[in-house]
Amino acid sequence: MAEHHSGRVAVVTGAGNGLGAAFAEALGESHRVVVNNRVHPDRPHSALAVVERIRAAGGTAIAEGSAVDCDGAAKAIVASALDAFGRLDTLVLNAGISGPAIKVGEGDTALAEVMAINFFANVALVEAALPALRQSPAGRIVFVSSTGGLHGVRGRAAYAASKGAVNGWALSLADELRRTAILVNVITPYAATNMTARPDRVPDDRLSPANAATALAALCSPEWTRTGDIWVAGASHVRPARALEGPVAPVGVLREQADALAGFEHGTGFAGGEAAFADFYARVMSEEEPKA
Incomplete structure (x- = not known):
């Protein structure tokens, strides 16, 4: 169990299972964690199990049940951290959906729904959290995105568009906050989760969510000094990513x-x-x- 950094507090959205749960548990070693995941009326609140695992490991955590795309959710999620712990240092924006696997022109890609959860909810959360993050000596915002936002994804145009919006917005925010103590970065994880599962494919243990979570924890550390980066993470490896431009010619x-x-x-x-x-x-x- 790592020592807490001066009582640092983190919010992780969409953290009931998969990558979000792994991120919350990794941060539980250095933060008190608000584990957000929407409550489903037909099954137990999945965030509670994550909270119990963090507590069993010696950490401190609470569950928060807002659906990130609902009216007032952003303020409620931030308020839960402030009410429980009196501060907010780290915001991990993980909640997201993939949308239907439909090629453009062949049906409804659910663009509005995907953008509402994957992009606009994140914007609202950042705006709600910024006043508290500005009070932190080492504020950290990490957007969980996808390389699909850089390269596109065949059959997932809505998802790729939402993640492209996340990437552009996050990098712009990083530039705007460059002279503050708030660092903003993007992580694009490769992991075997319910979102990526296929019945004809056996998951590779190296692609477990935990093997991307170590990189996320590093980006959230007060010792981290870089801002405005996109980091691909998976299988206990990382590499930087960015849009490229080639040579100039007449x-x-x-x-x-x-x-x-x-x-x-x-x-x-x-x-x-x-x-x-x-x-x-x-x-x-x-x-x-x-x-x-």
């Missing part, structure tokens, strides 16, 4: 040299989130192969 050569110019000689681009993951996973696997 517009007259565009038709003949477009393929070469778009090749990103000094960077890496991916044709979709699946390809970005495949490359990441292949590199992790190659590191683990026995050396001759």
Whole structure:
């Protein structure tokens, strides 16, 4: 059990299971944690089990049951931290949905619903939390996003759009807060969760949510000094990510040299989130192969 950093307090949204639960439990080693997850009337509140695990490990936590996209939820979630612990130092914006797997033009992609939960709810939470975070000597905001927001995801246009909005908004916020004690970063985890499960695929234990949570905890530490980054995390590995631009050339050569110019000689681009993951996973696997 790590020592608490001067009683630091964290809110983790969507933390009833999967990645959110792993994030909350990882932060339970250094923070008092508000474990948010919406209450479903037909089953037990999943956040309570996470709270019990944090307490069993020697930490301090409470459950909060607001649905992040409901009116007043942002203020209620922040108020729960302030009422219980008197401060807020870390905000982890994890709650999200994937939306239906439908290609554009073939049906309702549920864009409005996905954006409401994945993007607009996060904006409201940040706005509600900023006054308290400004009082912290080391405020931290971490947006949980996806490489789909950088590269797109075939069949998940609404999800990719929402995460692209998250990325752009988070990086803008980081720049606006650069002269304050609040650091803003984005984590794009690769993990086997209910959202990514497929009946024809056996989950890889290396992709457990806990193996992405260690990176999240580092970004939330008061010792962390970087802001405005996107970090891919999974299988106990990390790598930085960002949008890339290639070389500058006269517009007259565009038709003949477009393929070469778009090749990103000094960077890496991916044709979709699946390809970005495949490359990441292949590199992790190659590191683990026995050396001759």
